[in-house]
Amino acid sequence: MDKIIIHGGKKLKGEVIISGSKNSTLPILFATLLSDEPSIIKNVPSLADIDTTVEFLNFIGKKTVKKGNTIRTYSSCKYKHIAPYDLVRKMRASVLIMGPLLARLNRVDVSLPGGCTIGARPIDMHLDAFRKLGAEISIEGGYIKTLSKDGLKGAVIDLKFPSVGATENILLSAVLAKGKTTIINVAKEPEIEDLVDVLNKMGAKISGAGTEKIIIDGVDSLRGFTHEVIPDRIEAATYMIAAAITKGDVVLKNVTPKHIEVVSNKLKKSGLCVKENKTSIRVKWVRNLKPQNIKTEVYPGFPTDAQAQWVALMCLLKGHSKVEETIFENRFMYVAELQRFGANIMVNSKVANITGVDKFSGAPVMVSDLRAGAALVLAGLAAEGKTVVSRVYHLDRGYELLEKKLKKLGADIKRVHS
Ligand code: UD1
Numbered sequence: 001m002d003k004i005i006i007h008g009g010k011k012l013k014g015e016v017i018i019s020g021s022k023n024s025t026l027p028i029l030f031a032t033l034l035s036d037e038p039s040i041i042k043n044v045p046s047l048a049d050i051d052t053t054v055e056f057l058n059f060i061g062k063k064t065v066k067k068g069n070t071i072r073t074y075s076s077c078k079y080k081h082i083a084p085y086d087l088v089r090k091m092r093a094s095v096l097i098m099g100p101l102l103a104r105l106n107r108v109d110v111s112l113p114g115g116c117t118i119g120a121r122p123i124d125m126h127l128d129a130f131r132k133l134g135a136e137i138s139i140e141g142g143y144i145k146t147l148s149k150d151g152l153k154g155a156v157i158d159l160k161f162p163s164v165g166a167t168e169n170i171l172l173s174a175v176l177a178k179g180k181t182t183i184i185n186v187a188k189e190p191e192i193e194d195l196v197d198v199l200n201k202m203g204a205k206i207s208g209a210g211t212e213k214i215i216i217d218g219v220d221s222l223r224g225f226t227h228e229v230i231p232d233r234i235e236a237a238t239y240m241i242a243a244a245i246t247k248g249d250v251v252l253k254n255v256t257p258k259h260i261e262v263v264s265n266k267l268k269k270s271g272l273c274v275k276e277n278k279t280s281i282r283v284k285w286v287r288n289l290k291p292q293n294i295k296t297e298v299y300p301g302f303p304t305d306a307q308a309q310w311v312a313l314m315c316l317l318k319g320h321s322k323v324e325e326t327i328f329e330n331r332f333m334y335v336a337e338l339q340r341f342g343a344n345i346m347v348n349s350k351v352a353n354i355t356g357v358d359k360f361s362g363a364p365v366m367v368s369d370l371r372a373g374a375a376l377v378l379a380g381l382a383a384e385g386k387t388v389v390s391r392v393y394h395l396d397r398g399y400e401l402l403e404k405k406l407k408k409l410g411a412d413i414k415r416v417h418s
Contacts, residue, residue, distance in 0.1 A: 004389040004403060006380035007412040008362055011285075012248035014409045018236045018255045019045040019400040020069065020229035024194040026093045027168040028227065029053045031198055032073040033062055033100035034175060037224030041071045044229060045400040048393065052090045056097065059087060073224075079104060085111035085142065091397075095123050095165065098146060099172030102135060107147045112139070125166035129157045133170075133177055154179030154218055162187040162298050167214070168195060175204040177218040186214045189299040190259045194230045201225040233259040235399060237306040238374045240264065240283045242406070244272050245313045245382045247285040250409060257281050262302050266292050266310075270317070289313075291321035291356060298327070308334050308375035314354045315343040316382055323352040334372030337365040341379045341387075362387040370398040377402070381411055 020043035030053070032039045044050060044066065054071065057064040060083070063074040081101055088094040088111045101108035113123065127137050127144070132155040135148040154177050157170060167187040172195075174181035186192070188210055196209035202225050205217035236255045243250035244267055257264065257276035264274045264281065270292050273284040291314050296304040304327040314321040315338060325331045332347045339345065341360035346353045362385035367373035373395040380387030389395075392415070395402055403413045 001390065001418065002392050003416050003418055004377065004392050004395070005414050005416060006362070006377065006383075006387045006389070008360070008381050008383035008385065008387060010246065010381070010410050010412055012243050012246045012250050012381070012406070012409040012411060015251045015253055016239050016405050016409055017253045018231045018239070019043075021045075021191060021194070021232040022047055022049055022398050023164075023232075023234075024191040024229045025050060026053055027096050027172065027191070027195045028198050028229065029057060029064070029071065030096040030100055030172060031195065031202070032057065032064070033060065033079065033097075033104060034172065034199075035202055035222040035224050036075055036077045038075055039073045039224040040226040042069065042226070042228040044069050044071050045232065047398060047400055048396045049091050049093065049398065052087070053093070056083070056087045056094060060097065060101070081105045081107050081109060083108070083110040088113050093165065095126060096168055096172060098126065098130070098144075099169040102130060102146055102148060103152060103173045103176035106149065106151055109143045109145045111143055123165070125159055125161070125163050126169045129159075129166060129170045130173065132157050133173060133181070152177035154181040154216070156182045156184070158184040159186060161185070164189050164191065167192055171195060171199060171206065171214070171216065174216045174218060175199055175206070175222065176220075177216075179218055181216040181218065183214045183216070185212060187298065188212070190230055190233060190256070198225055198227050201227060230259070231255045234303060234305040234371075236260050236281070237263040237303065238309050238378070238399070239405075240267060240274070240281065241306070241309045241313050242378050242381060243283040244270070244285060244289060245316060245378050248409070249284040250282070252281045252283070254279060255281055262300055263306055266294060266302070289317050291317040291319045291354070293322040295324040296327050304328055304331060305371050307331060308371045309378055311335070311345065311352055311354065312338060312375040312378045312382075315345065315357060315379070316360065317356045319356055321354045323354065325350050325352075333368040334375050337368070337372070337376055338379055340365055341383050343379070359384055361385055364388040364390070367391040367394045370394050374399065377406075381406070381413075
């Protein structure tokens with residue numbers, strides 16, 4: 001298993017190019033199943049989750065090839081309707097296979113995804129929505145069996161929470177349903193807008209993306225598309241916080257500043273110099289930063305996927321701060337690892353109370369999930385001495401060329417195989 005070794009204390013300086021969004025690419029890849037025509041997706045990050053999805057699509061019967069940062073899918077018309085455990089277990093987003101296959105084949109059997117380290121993450125909202133669209137659902141032998149004998153029919157779906165995945169799965173199925181579907185209380189994340197952009201390029205009739213209500217007028221068939229994925233706002237947030245925690249001066253290129261405004265504004269409030277241009281952001285440390293409380297919320301609120309990185313930064317600022325997690329129930333798993341650097345954090349259910357310490361000292365630490373891993377790397381960059389990060393396969397799910405990008409910014413970081 002690979003490990004990342006960091007000798008901390010270097011100020012990050014220079015330019016970093018932000019990759020395409022992982023969370024946008026995944027549903028867009030599943031959208032290719034909605035058409036028999038070929039499609040081209042550009043600005044795709046090279047990540048384990050993308051490889052898993054490519055493998056998944058090929059298994060289902062959609063020939064998909066990734067070359068560099070471009071993915072091509074080819075003409076196809078015969079899909080399997082069974083998604084086995086081996087493919088589903090690797091990635092929760094695998095449940096997005098359900099929407100398109102239900103729409104195309106009127107049936108899909110997907111192995112239950114199971115829990116994950118950041119919480120139970122049920123898919124009840126996805127299943128309730130499919131039922132509303134006319135599917136019958138049963139659980140047999142560890143599989144969710146979904147069947148819509150007479151095809152899907154448009155419906156009004158009122159989500160109890162604006163779930164990103166449920167919104168995506170509804171979009172991926174209702175586009176080919178008969179009649180009109182209205183989704184109320186939908187997720188407003190930029191990744192939803194990107195998916196809707198793709199679906200409309202394919203000939204779908206969807207309006208309202210980015211608002212609380214999306215309306216889909218079902219169509220009979222969809223065509224292929226060419227699309228460039230939006231920049232990864234979470235990777236961008238991570239590099240902004242990396243600049244702050246190392247007292248550096250970093251220019252992020254290929255970003256959409258609006259998508260990450262909430263993090264930029266918090267950093268500005270903290271005292272960091274943040275200058276946004278059209279597609280770049282410069283983040284420069286000029287004075288000691290002040291702690292800032294945050295509460296994770298759905299977009300445009302503070303993203304839960306940047307929470308752990310924020311906590312790492314707050315740990316090194318003089319004073320107290322409070323970080324409240326409202327999206328996932330188990331997202332403070334990394335706290336015990338941050339304490340190994342010398343962090344002073346008390347977790348009380350959904351809230352982390354942080355008291356700043358003067359410095360971190362490097363330590364051996366273990367990654368429990370993707371964003372936890374990012375927080376530990378940031379802590380290692382700021383710490384005195386050597387940090388050894390193990391279980392880095394979690395990081396490979398979501399950060400393209402992590403060590404290379406950090407090294408280019410001046411970090412003393414390397415990967416070793418052991
Ligand atoms: C997506 C992102 C993830 C991000 C999250 C919240 C991808 C691949 N992943 O995950 O990085 O952290 O959005 O911004 O895009 N829930 C239910 N029932 C459901 C569905 C969700 O109770 O049927 C709960 C979840 O357990 C969680 C909350 O709703 O507590 C948010 O989940 P959701 O928005 O669906 O996140 P994901 O789509 O899984």
